[in-house]
Amino acid sequence: MNLFQLRAFDAVAREGSFTRAAARLFISQPAVTGHVKALEEHYQITLLRRTARRVELTEEGTKLAAITRAMFGLVDEAQVMLEANRQLLTGRLEVAADGPHLVMPLLARLREQYPGVTVNLRLGNAQETLTALLGEHVDVAVLTEVEPRKGLTLRQIAESRICALVPANHPWSALKQDLDIAQLVNVIMVLREPTSITRRTFDLACKTAGVTPRVLLELDSREAVSEAVAAQLGIGIVSSVEVSHDPRVKALPIKGEGLINTHMLGCLERRADLRLIDAFMTMAQ
The missing domain is CATH 3.40.190.290 (D-Maltodextrin-Binding Protein; domain 2)
Structure with missing residues:
Protein backbone atom coordinates (compact mmCIF):
# COMPACT_ATOMS: atom_id res chain seq x y z
CA MET A 1 0.00 0.00 0.00
CA ASN A 2 1.37 3.38 -1.07
CA LEU A 3 1.08 5.97 1.71
CA PHE A 4 1.82 8.84 -0.67
CA GLN A 5 -1.26 7.87 -2.67
CA LEU A 6 -3.39 7.64 0.47
CA ARG A 7 -2.10 11.00 1.71
CA ALA A 8 -3.00 12.61 -1.64
CA PHE A 9 -6.49 11.08 -1.55
CA ASP A 10 -6.98 12.20 2.05
CA ALA A 11 -6.04 15.78 1.15
CA VAL A 12 -8.49 15.84 -1.79
CA ALA A 13 -11.23 14.37 0.41
CA ARG A 14 -10.66 17.03 3.07
CA GLU A 15 -10.40 19.97 0.65
CA GLY A 16 -12.89 18.92 -2.04
CA SER A 17 -10.42 20.13 -4.64
CA PHE A 18 -7.21 18.88 -6.27
CA THR A 19 -5.85 22.44 -6.33
CA ARG A 20 -6.39 23.03 -2.61
CA ALA A 21 -5.11 19.52 -1.84
CA ALA A 22 -1.88 20.32 -3.69
CA ALA A 23 -1.49 23.53 -1.68
CA ARG A 24 -2.14 21.60 1.53
CA LEU A 25 0.59 19.05 0.70
CA PHE A 26 2.99 21.57 -0.88
CA ILE A 27 3.21 19.57 -4.10
CA SER A 28 1.94 20.16 -7.63
CA GLN A 29 -1.65 19.50 -8.69
CA PRO A 30 -0.58 16.95 -11.36
CA ALA A 31 1.28 15.03 -8.64
CA VAL A 32 -1.87 14.85 -6.51
CA THR A 33 -3.95 13.79 -9.51
CA GLY A 34 -1.39 11.12 -10.41
CA HIS A 35 -1.31 9.67 -6.89
CA VAL A 36 -5.10 9.43 -6.68
CA LYS A 37 -5.42 7.99 -10.17
CA ALA A 38 -2.76 5.35 -9.38
CA LEU A 39 -4.60 4.41 -6.18
CA GLU A 40 -7.91 3.98 -8.02
CA GLU A 41 -6.35 1.98 -10.85
CA HIS A 42 -4.38 -0.30 -8.54
CA TYR A 43 -7.45 -1.29 -6.54
CA GLN A 44 -9.92 -1.03 -9.44
CA ILE A 45 -12.18 1.34 -7.50
CA THR A 46 -13.71 4.77 -8.06
CA LEU A 47 -13.13 6.97 -5.03
CA LEU A 48 -13.83 10.44 -6.41
CA ARG A 49 -16.42 11.88 -8.76
CA ARG A 50 -15.31 15.00 -10.64
CA THR A 51 -18.00 17.64 -11.27
CA ALA A 52 -17.84 21.07 -12.86
CA ARG A 53 -17.53 22.81 -9.50
CA ARG A 54 -15.84 20.43 -7.10
CA VAL A 55 -14.71 16.91 -6.37
CA GLU A 56 -17.21 14.64 -4.61
CA LEU A 57 -16.61 11.37 -2.77
CA THR A 58 -18.24 8.18 -3.96
CA GLU A 59 -19.67 5.79 -1.39
CA GLU A 60 -16.39 3.88 -1.34
CA GLY A 61 -14.46 7.15 -1.16
CA THR A 62 -16.46 8.26 1.86
CA LYS A 63 -15.62 5.02 3.67
CA LEU A 64 -11.91 5.34 2.84
CA ALA A 65 -11.86 9.04 3.82
CA ALA A 66 -13.07 8.15 7.31
CA ILE A 67 -10.12 5.76 7.66
CA THR A 68 -7.47 8.08 6.21
CA ARG A 69 -8.69 11.05 8.25
CA ALA A 70 -8.21 9.07 11.45
CA MET A 71 -4.93 7.54 10.25
CA PHE A 72 -3.24 10.77 9.19
CA GLY A 73 -4.70 12.55 12.18
CA LEU A 74 -2.67 10.16 14.34
CA VAL A 75 0.38 10.74 12.15
CA ASP A 76 0.03 14.49 12.69
CA GLU A 77 -0.31 13.97 16.44
CA ALA A 78 2.82 11.78 16.50
CA GLN A 79 4.76 14.44 14.62
CA VAL A 80 3.63 17.15 17.03
CA MET A 81 4.62 14.99 20.01
CA LEU A 82 8.08 14.35 18.57
CA GLU A 83 8.58 18.07 17.94
CA ALA A 84 7.08 19.19 21.25
CA ASN A 85 10.36 20.64 22.50
CA ARG A 86 11.03 22.66 19.41
CA GLN A 87 10.13 26.32 19.31
CA LEU A 88 6.90 27.02 17.49
CA LEU A 89 8.29 28.74 14.41
CA THR A 90 6.38 27.13 11.55
CA GLY A 91 3.20 25.17 10.98
CA ARG A 92 -0.20 25.27 9.32
CA LEU A 93 -3.45 26.00 11.14
CA GLU A 94 -6.85 25.29 9.62
CA VAL A 95 -9.42 27.74 10.99
CA ALA A 96 -13.19 28.05 10.41
CA ALA A 97 -15.44 30.89 11.51
CA ASP A 98 -19.09 31.85 11.17
CA GLY A 99 -18.06 35.44 10.45
CA PRO A 100 -14.90 37.50 9.91
CA HIS A 101 -15.28 40.07 12.67
CA LEU A 102 -14.04 38.06 15.66
CA VAL A 103 -11.58 35.78 13.91
CA MET A 104 -9.54 38.46 12.12
CA PRO A 105 -8.14 40.06 15.32
CA LEU A 106 -7.22 36.58 16.55
CA LEU A 107 -5.33 35.86 13.34
CA ALA A 108 -3.55 39.19 13.62
CA ARG A 109 -2.36 38.28 17.12
CA LEU A 110 -1.30 34.83 15.90
CA ARG A 111 0.76 36.39 13.13
CA GLU A 112 2.36 38.79 15.59
CA GLN A 113 3.38 36.00 17.98
CA TYR A 114 4.09 33.24 15.42
CA PRO A 115 4.90 34.88 12.06
CA GLY A 116 5.98 31.57 10.54
CA VAL A 117 2.57 29.92 10.95
CA THR A 118 0.42 29.64 7.81
CA VAL A 119 -3.35 29.92 8.24
CA ASN A 120 -6.12 28.62 6.01
CA LEU A 121 -9.40 30.35 6.92
CA ARG A 122 -12.85 29.09 5.97
CA LEU A 123 -15.86 31.35 6.41
CA GLY A 124 -19.38 29.94 6.46
CA ASN A 125 -22.60 29.92 8.39
CA ALA A 126 -22.86 28.51 11.91
CA GLN A 127 -23.78 24.98 10.82
CA GLU A 128 -21.08 24.79 8.15
CA THR A 129 -18.47 25.97 10.66
CA LEU A 130 -19.46 23.41 13.30
CA THR A 131 -19.60 20.63 10.69
CA ALA A 132 -16.09 21.51 9.47
CA LEU A 133 -14.75 21.27 13.03
CA LEU A 134 -16.50 18.01 13.94
CA GLY A 135 -15.47 16.48 10.60
CA GLU A 136 -11.82 17.37 11.26
CA HIS A 137 -11.63 19.56 8.18
CA VAL A 138 -10.28 22.35 10.42
CA ASP A 139 -8.25 22.51 13.64
CA VAL A 140 -10.14 25.28 15.45
CA ALA A 141 -13.38 27.18 14.87
CA VAL A 142 -15.01 30.39 16.04
CA LEU A 143 -18.62 29.48 16.83
CA THR A 144 -21.72 31.28 18.05
CA GLU A 145 -24.25 29.80 20.49
CA VAL A 146 -22.87 26.28 20.16
CA GLU A 147 -24.13 23.71 22.66
CA PRO A 148 -21.50 21.93 24.78
CA ARG A 149 -21.00 18.33 23.69
CA LYS A 150 -18.78 15.41 24.51
CA GLY A 151 -15.42 15.54 22.78
CA LEU A 152 -15.53 19.29 22.13
CA THR A 153 -13.39 21.85 23.97
CA LEU A 154 -14.97 25.31 24.07
CA ARG A 155 -13.67 28.62 25.41
CA GLN A 156 -15.73 31.80 25.50
CA ILE A 157 -14.05 34.69 23.70
CA ALA A 158 -16.80 37.33 23.41
CA ASN A 261 -25.12 35.89 21.90
CA THR A 262 -22.05 34.05 23.22
CA HIS A 263 -19.10 33.44 20.90
CA MET A 264 -16.76 30.51 21.51
CA LEU A 265 -13.48 29.19 20.21
CA GLY A 266 -13.61 25.41 19.85
CA CYS A 267 -11.43 22.43 18.99
CA LEU A 268 -11.75 18.69 19.32
CA GLU A 269 -10.90 17.62 22.86
CA ARG A 270 -8.55 14.86 21.78
CA ARG A 271 -6.53 17.37 19.74
CA ALA A 272 -6.52 20.21 22.28
CA ASP A 273 -2.97 19.38 23.43
CA LEU A 274 -1.47 19.60 19.96
CA ARG A 275 1.11 22.35 20.13
CA LEU A 276 -0.24 24.73 17.50
CA ILE A 277 -3.88 24.28 18.50
CA ASP A 278 -3.04 24.76 22.16
CA ALA A 279 -1.03 27.89 21.34
CA PHE A 280 -3.94 29.40 19.41
CA MET A 281 -6.54 28.52 22.05
CA THR A 282 -4.35 29.94 24.82
CA MET A 283 -3.57 33.10 22.87
CA ALA A 284 -7.24 33.71 22.07
CA GLN A 285 -8.35 33.41 25.66
Whole structure:
Protein backbone atom coordinates (compact mmCIF):
# COMPACT_ATOMS: atom_id res chain seq x y z
CA MET A 1 0.00 0.00 0.00
CA ASN A 2 1.37 3.38 -1.07
CA LEU A 3 1.08 5.97 1.71
CA PHE A 4 1.82 8.84 -0.67
CA GLN A 5 -1.26 7.87 -2.67
CA LEU A 6 -3.39 7.64 0.47
CA ARG A 7 -2.10 11.00 1.71
CA ALA A 8 -3.00 12.61 -1.64
CA PHE A 9 -6.49 11.08 -1.55
CA ASP A 10 -6.98 12.20 2.05
CA ALA A 11 -6.04 15.78 1.15
CA VAL A 12 -8.49 15.84 -1.79
CA ALA A 13 -11.23 14.37 0.41
CA ARG A 14 -10.66 17.03 3.07
CA GLU A 15 -10.40 19.97 0.65
CA GLY A 16 -12.89 18.92 -2.04
CA SER A 17 -10.42 20.13 -4.64
CA PHE A 18 -7.21 18.88 -6.27
CA THR A 19 -5.85 22.44 -6.33
CA ARG A 20 -6.39 23.03 -2.61
CA ALA A 21 -5.11 19.52 -1.84
CA ALA A 22 -1.88 20.32 -3.69
CA ALA A 23 -1.49 23.53 -1.68
CA ARG A 24 -2.14 21.60 1.53
CA LEU A 25 0.59 19.05 0.70
CA PHE A 26 2.99 21.57 -0.88
CA ILE A 27 3.21 19.57 -4.10
CA SER A 28 1.94 20.16 -7.63
CA GLN A 29 -1.65 19.50 -8.69
CA PRO A 30 -0.58 16.95 -11.36
CA ALA A 31 1.28 15.03 -8.64
CA VAL A 32 -1.87 14.85 -6.51
CA THR A 33 -3.95 13.79 -9.51
CA GLY A 34 -1.39 11.12 -10.41
CA HIS A 35 -1.31 9.67 -6.89
CA VAL A 36 -5.10 9.43 -6.68
CA LYS A 37 -5.42 7.99 -10.17
CA ALA A 38 -2.76 5.35 -9.38
CA LEU A 39 -4.60 4.41 -6.18
CA GLU A 40 -7.91 3.98 -8.02
CA GLU A 41 -6.35 1.98 -10.85
CA HIS A 42 -4.38 -0.30 -8.54
CA TYR A 43 -7.45 -1.29 -6.54
CA GLN A 44 -9.92 -1.03 -9.44
CA ILE A 45 -12.18 1.34 -7.50
CA THR A 46 -13.71 4.77 -8.06
CA LEU A 47 -13.13 6.97 -5.03
CA LEU A 48 -13.83 10.44 -6.41
CA ARG A 49 -16.42 11.88 -8.76
CA ARG A 50 -15.31 15.00 -10.64
CA THR A 51 -18.00 17.64 -11.27
CA ALA A 52 -17.84 21.07 -12.86
CA ARG A 53 -17.53 22.81 -9.50
CA ARG A 54 -15.84 20.43 -7.10
CA VAL A 55 -14.71 16.91 -6.37
CA GLU A 56 -17.21 14.64 -4.61
CA LEU A 57 -16.61 11.37 -2.77
CA THR A 58 -18.24 8.18 -3.96
CA GLU A 59 -19.67 5.79 -1.39
CA GLU A 60 -16.39 3.88 -1.34
CA GLY A 61 -14.46 7.15 -1.16
CA THR A 62 -16.46 8.26 1.86
CA LYS A 63 -15.62 5.02 3.67
CA LEU A 64 -11.91 5.34 2.84
CA ALA A 65 -11.86 9.04 3.82
CA ALA A 66 -13.07 8.15 7.31
CA ILE A 67 -10.12 5.76 7.66
CA THR A 68 -7.47 8.08 6.21
CA ARG A 69 -8.69 11.05 8.25
CA ALA A 70 -8.21 9.07 11.45
CA MET A 71 -4.93 7.54 10.25
CA PHE A 72 -3.24 10.77 9.19
CA GLY A 73 -4.70 12.55 12.18
CA LEU A 74 -2.67 10.16 14.34
CA VAL A 75 0.38 10.74 12.15
CA ASP A 76 0.03 14.49 12.69
CA GLU A 77 -0.31 13.97 16.44
CA ALA A 78 2.82 11.78 16.50
CA GLN A 79 4.76 14.44 14.62
CA VAL A 80 3.63 17.15 17.03
CA MET A 81 4.62 14.99 20.01
CA LEU A 82 8.08 14.35 18.57
CA GLU A 83 8.58 18.07 17.94
CA ALA A 84 7.08 19.19 21.25
CA ASN A 85 10.36 20.64 22.50
CA ARG A 86 11.03 22.66 19.41
CA GLN A 87 10.13 26.32 19.31
CA LEU A 88 6.90 27.02 17.49
CA LEU A 89 8.29 28.74 14.41
CA THR A 90 6.38 27.13 11.55
CA GLY A 91 3.20 25.17 10.98
CA ARG A 92 -0.20 25.27 9.32
CA LEU A 93 -3.45 26.00 11.14
CA GLU A 94 -6.85 25.29 9.62
CA VAL A 95 -9.42 27.74 10.99
CA ALA A 96 -13.19 28.05 10.41
CA ALA A 97 -15.44 30.89 11.51
CA ASP A 98 -19.09 31.85 11.17
CA GLY A 99 -18.06 35.44 10.45
CA PRO A 100 -14.90 37.50 9.91
CA HIS A 101 -15.28 40.07 12.67
CA LEU A 102 -14.04 38.06 15.66
CA VAL A 103 -11.58 35.78 13.91
CA MET A 104 -9.54 38.46 12.12
CA PRO A 105 -8.14 40.06 15.32
CA LEU A 106 -7.22 36.58 16.55
CA LEU A 107 -5.33 35.86 13.34
CA ALA A 108 -3.55 39.19 13.62
CA ARG A 109 -2.36 38.28 17.12
CA LEU A 110 -1.30 34.83 15.90
CA ARG A 111 0.76 36.39 13.13
CA GLU A 112 2.36 38.79 15.59
CA GLN A 113 3.38 36.00 17.98
CA TYR A 114 4.09 33.24 15.42
CA PRO A 115 4.90 34.88 12.06
CA GLY A 116 5.98 31.57 10.54
CA VAL A 117 2.57 29.92 10.95
CA THR A 118 0.42 29.64 7.81
CA VAL A 119 -3.35 29.92 8.24
CA ASN A 120 -6.12 28.62 6.01
CA LEU A 121 -9.40 30.35 6.92
CA ARG A 122 -12.85 29.09 5.97
CA LEU A 123 -15.86 31.35 6.41
CA GLY A 124 -19.38 29.94 6.46
CA ASN A 125 -22.60 29.92 8.39
CA ALA A 126 -22.86 28.51 11.91
CA GLN A 127 -23.78 24.98 10.82
CA GLU A 128 -21.08 24.79 8.15
CA THR A 129 -18.47 25.97 10.66
CA LEU A 130 -19.46 23.41 13.30
CA THR A 131 -19.60 20.63 10.69
CA ALA A 132 -16.09 21.51 9.47
CA LEU A 133 -14.75 21.27 13.03
CA LEU A 134 -16.50 18.01 13.94
CA GLY A 135 -15.47 16.48 10.60
CA GLU A 136 -11.82 17.37 11.26
CA HIS A 137 -11.63 19.56 8.18
CA VAL A 138 -10.28 22.35 10.42
CA ASP A 139 -8.25 22.51 13.64
CA VAL A 140 -10.14 25.28 15.45
CA ALA A 141 -13.38 27.18 14.87
CA VAL A 142 -15.01 30.39 16.04
CA LEU A 143 -18.62 29.48 16.83
CA THR A 144 -21.72 31.28 18.05
CA GLU A 145 -24.25 29.80 20.49
CA VAL A 146 -22.87 26.28 20.16
CA GLU A 147 -24.13 23.71 22.66
CA PRO A 148 -21.50 21.93 24.78
CA ARG A 149 -21.00 18.33 23.69
CA LYS A 150 -18.78 15.41 24.51
CA GLY A 151 -15.42 15.54 22.78
CA LEU A 152 -15.53 19.29 22.13
CA THR A 153 -13.39 21.85 23.97
CA LEU A 154 -14.97 25.31 24.07
CA ARG A 155 -13.67 28.62 25.41
CA GLN A 156 -15.73 31.80 25.50
CA ILE A 157 -14.05 34.69 23.70
CA ALA A 158 -16.80 37.33 23.41
CA GLU A 159 -20.42 38.31 23.80
CA SER A 160 -22.47 40.31 21.32
CA ARG A 161 -25.82 42.05 21.36
CA ILE A 162 -28.56 42.15 18.76
CA CYS A 163 -28.96 45.62 17.24
CA ALA A 164 -31.49 47.22 14.92
CA LEU A 165 -30.03 48.64 11.72
CA VAL A 166 -31.80 51.79 10.50
CA PRO A 167 -31.15 54.29 7.69
CA ALA A 168 -29.03 57.24 8.81
CA ASN A 169 -31.97 59.63 8.24
CA HIS A 170 -34.50 57.49 10.14
CA PRO A 171 -36.15 59.22 13.15
CA TRP A 172 -34.83 56.46 15.43
CA SER A 173 -31.23 57.29 14.52
CA ALA A 174 -31.42 60.25 16.90
CA LEU A 175 -32.39 58.09 19.90
CA LYS A 176 -30.15 58.57 22.92
CA GLN A 177 -31.20 55.31 24.59
CA ASP A 178 -31.54 51.67 23.54
CA LEU A 179 -34.44 50.77 21.28
CA ASP A 180 -37.13 48.78 23.12
CA ILE A 181 -38.03 45.56 21.31
CA ALA A 182 -41.72 46.48 21.72
CA GLN A 183 -41.17 49.34 19.28
CA LEU A 184 -40.69 46.79 16.49
CA VAL A 185 -44.36 45.67 16.49
CA ASN A 186 -45.60 45.71 12.87
CA VAL A 187 -42.40 47.44 11.71
CA ILE A 188 -41.34 46.44 8.18
CA MET A 189 -38.05 44.56 8.43
CA VAL A 190 -35.36 43.04 6.22
CA LEU A 191 -33.74 40.06 7.95
CA ARG A 192 -31.23 37.26 7.48
CA GLU A 193 -32.44 33.77 6.57
CA PRO A 194 -34.20 31.83 9.40
CA THR A 195 -31.17 29.55 9.92
CA SER A 196 -28.91 32.52 10.77
CA ILE A 197 -27.88 32.64 14.44
CA THR A 198 -28.64 36.38 14.56
CA ARG A 199 -32.09 35.79 13.07
CA ARG A 200 -32.84 32.85 15.37
CA THR A 201 -31.86 34.88 18.44
CA PHE A 202 -33.99 37.81 17.32
CA ASP A 203 -37.02 35.63 16.48
CA LEU A 204 -36.90 33.94 19.88
CA ALA A 205 -36.62 37.31 21.67
CA CYS A 206 -39.60 38.62 19.68
CA LYS A 207 -41.64 35.55 20.59
CA THR A 208 -40.78 36.01 24.28
CA ALA A 209 -41.79 39.68 24.11
CA GLY A 210 -44.94 39.05 22.08
CA VAL A 211 -43.64 41.15 19.19
CA THR A 212 -44.54 40.38 15.56
CA PRO A 213 -42.46 42.35 13.04
CA ARG A 214 -43.44 42.42 9.35
CA VAL A 215 -40.70 40.70 7.36
CA LEU A 216 -40.47 42.15 3.86
CA LEU A 217 -37.22 40.51 2.74
CA GLU A 218 -35.08 37.55 3.83
CA LEU A 219 -31.46 37.86 2.72
CA ASP A 220 -28.51 35.47 2.89
CA SER A 221 -25.74 37.85 3.94
CA ARG A 222 -25.00 40.68 6.35
CA GLU A 223 -23.92 42.86 3.44
CA ALA A 224 -27.27 42.38 1.69
CA VAL A 225 -29.16 43.39 4.84
CA SER A 226 -27.04 46.54 5.14
CA GLU A 227 -27.68 47.46 1.50
CA ALA A 228 -31.43 46.87 1.89
CA VAL A 229 -31.55 49.11 4.95
CA ALA A 230 -29.52 51.81 3.19
CA ALA A 231 -32.08 51.63 0.37
CA GLN A 232 -34.79 52.20 3.00
CA LEU A 233 -36.55 48.91 2.33
CA GLY A 234 -36.98 48.28 6.05
CA ILE A 235 -35.28 47.95 9.43
CA GLY A 236 -32.53 45.31 9.65
CA ILE A 237 -31.02 43.24 12.44
CA VAL A 238 -27.28 42.86 13.02
CA SER A 239 -24.97 41.54 15.72
CA SER A 240 -22.98 44.20 17.55
CA VAL A 241 -19.71 42.50 16.49
CA GLU A 242 -20.73 42.80 12.83
CA VAL A 243 -21.58 46.50 12.70
CA SER A 244 -19.87 48.05 9.69
CA HIS A 245 -18.65 51.65 9.38
CA ASP A 246 -21.26 52.61 6.80
CA PRO A 247 -22.43 56.25 7.03
CA ARG A 248 -25.71 55.33 5.32
CA VAL A 249 -26.93 53.24 8.26
CA LYS A 250 -26.82 53.28 12.06
CA ALA A 251 -26.93 50.38 14.54
CA LEU A 252 -29.10 50.76 17.64
CA PRO A 253 -28.82 48.30 20.56
CA ILE A 254 -32.17 46.65 21.30
CA LYS A 255 -33.44 46.38 24.86
CA GLY A 256 -35.14 43.11 25.79
CA GLU A 257 -34.64 39.56 27.02
CA GLY A 258 -32.60 36.97 25.12
CA LEU A 259 -30.75 39.39 22.82
CA ILE A 260 -27.20 38.42 23.84
CA ASN A 261 -25.12 35.89 21.90
CA THR A 262 -22.05 34.05 23.22
CA HIS A 263 -19.10 33.44 20.90
CA MET A 264 -16.76 30.51 21.51
CA LEU A 265 -13.48 29.19 20.21
CA GLY A 266 -13.61 25.41 19.85
CA CYS A 267 -11.43 22.43 18.99
CA LEU A 268 -11.75 18.69 19.32
CA GLU A 269 -10.90 17.62 22.86
CA ARG A 270 -8.55 14.86 21.78
CA ARG A 271 -6.53 17.37 19.74
CA ALA A 272 -6.52 20.21 22.28
CA ASP A 273 -2.97 19.38 23.43
CA LEU A 274 -1.47 19.60 19.96
CA ARG A 275 1.11 22.35 20.13
CA LEU A 276 -0.24 24.73 17.50
CA ILE A 277 -3.88 24.28 18.50
CA ASP A 278 -3.04 24.76 22.16
CA ALA A 279 -1.03 27.89 21.34
CA PHE A 280 -3.94 29.40 19.41
CA MET A 281 -6.54 28.52 22.05
CA THR A 282 -4.35 29.94 24.82
CA MET A 283 -3.57 33.10 22.87
CA ALA A 284 -7.24 33.71 22.07
CA GLN A 285 -8.35 33.41 25.66
